[in-house]
Amino acid sequence: MKVIPTTLPGVIVIEPKVFGDTRGFFLETFHVERYAQAGILGPFVQDNHSHSAQGVLRGLHFQKQYPQGKLVYVTSGAVFDVAVDIRPTSPTLGKWVGITLTAEQHQQFYIPPGFAHGFCVLSEQADFHYKCTDYYHPEDEGCIRWNDPEINIQWPINNPVLSAKDANAQCLKDLLTS
Numbered sequence: 001m002k003v004i005p006t007t008l009p010g011v012i013v014i015e016p017k018v019f020g021d022t023r024g025f026f027l028e029t030f031h032v033e034r035y036a037q038a039g040i041l042g043p044f045v046q047d048n049h050s051h052s053a054q055g056v057l058r059g060l061h062f063q064k065q066y067p068q069g070k071l072v073y074v075t076s077g078a079v080f081d082v083a084v085d086i087r088p089t090s091p092t093l094g095k096w097v098g099i100t101l102t103a104e105q106h107q108q109f110y111i112p113p114g115f116a117h118g119f120c121v122l123s124e125q126a127d128f129h130y131k132c133t134d135y136y137h138p139e140d141e142g143c144i145r146w147n148d149p150e151i152n153i154q155w156p157i158n159n160p161v162l163s164a165k166d167a168n169a170q171c172l173k174d175l176l177t178s
């Protein structure tokens, strides 16, 4: 597999080795030792799958007391996936990195604990899978506005479909001062 660093230390792109043949393809989507060597340290304790229609945007989400590292990939369709550093003492606080993930290319994206995460769907439908390093704690969850002007993510879509929770999310600066 190929390990590709990004502009944010700790945020990593993985290109798994894909074995294609007349039947189709095979790839390993996780391997404790190899992913640890790449800087993706578990343990992973929860796996999630969401399905969304075109134009849906989920995020930006994080947990405060129980921050989750997330190893994400799509198995159908295409998404634009974003990690935002929201660690208060980080030199890259407020910086974001985004990548288009497609089912055809099989890339994976690792968002470390301490980052907010979100994605929008570029294809007609998308199936989104991720492994998490901590459990879901709904009472601990926080949301940041997808279009926070100070973060200024260059989303490839306009007028996304949002959940009520995401539509009412606060800006990072309000979160850091509350």
Ligand SMILES: Cc1cn([C@H]2C[C@H](O)[C@@H](COP(=O)(O)OP(=O)(O)O[C@H]3O[C@@H](C)C(=O)[C@@H](O)[C@H]3O)O2)c(=O)[nH]c1=O
Binding pocket: 048, 050, 058, 059, 060, 061, 062, 070, 117, 118, 119, 136, 163
């Ligand atoms: C995330 C999550 C949700 N749920 C439930 C709560 C709710 O009734 C329903 C839908 O939840 P949400 O609207 O929060 O789902 P969603 O907007 O897909 O939330 C996810 O967004 C992406 C961007 C992330 O980074 C994830 O960590 C997670 O926050 O599923 C669980 O039972 N376990 C979970 O781990």
